[in-house]
Amino acid sequence: MGIRAGDTYFQLARLAYRGISALSVMDMIVFDLSCSAGHGFEGWFKDAQAFKSQRKVRKISCPVCADTDIARVPAGSRISHGHAAAVDRAAQASAEARAWRETAQALHAKVAENCENVGPRFAEEARKIHYGEADSRGIYGEATVTEARELVDEGVPVLPLPRLPESDA
Numbered sequence: 001m002g003i004r005a006g007d008t009y010f011q012l013a014r015l016a017y018r019g020i021s022a023l024s025v026m027d028m029i030v031f032d033l034s035c036s037a038g039h040g041f042e043g044w045f046k047d048a049q050a051f052k053s054q055r056k057v058r059k060i061s062c063p064v065c066a067d068t069d070i071a072r073v074p075a076g077s078r079i080s081h082g083h084a085a086a087v088d089r090a091a092q093a094s095a096e097a098r099a100w101r102e103t104a105q106a107l108h109a110k111v112a113e114n115c116e117n118v119g120p121r122f123a124e125e126a127r128k129i130h131y132g133e134a135d136s137r138g139i140y141g142e143a144t145v146t147e148a149r150e151l152v153d154e155g156v157p158v159l160p161l162p163r164l165p166e167s168d169a
């Protein structure tokens, strides 16, 4: 997937997820989610209630293994205790960065393998699928911030693909 996420465009995949760790982006909430196999990913939701209801009907699935047993990653799970742990924190941050990169790469590979690239038609196609006007299938492509927000508002399950590191792949 040669297109990079930028300030204006996001790569999105019509996949599901589940989880939470709040960081408010525009008027959306981003939750850190994890499946029962431990794959971490982000989910965008209009609000916490939207997450709960989508999770309940299993509209959120792990982008790596399609598991629908999704949980929100506890906000405190990444906090280290005590200032004596600086070295440990650095090591942990490094390990987390590596794990995140591997997860991101696995996610991109999985999406490219299993989903249809619809490019800039993402929002249109995701909406068609959501409303049963097109065959249900995984797709990926690009959408503007406005389009992404509209999809989230409508409850269309979409997933922001993490930006991959420029190098050190």
Ligand SMILES: [Zn+2]
Residues within 6 Å of the ligand: 035, 036, 037, 038, 039, 062, 063, 064, 065, 066, 067
């Ligand atoms: Zn998984």
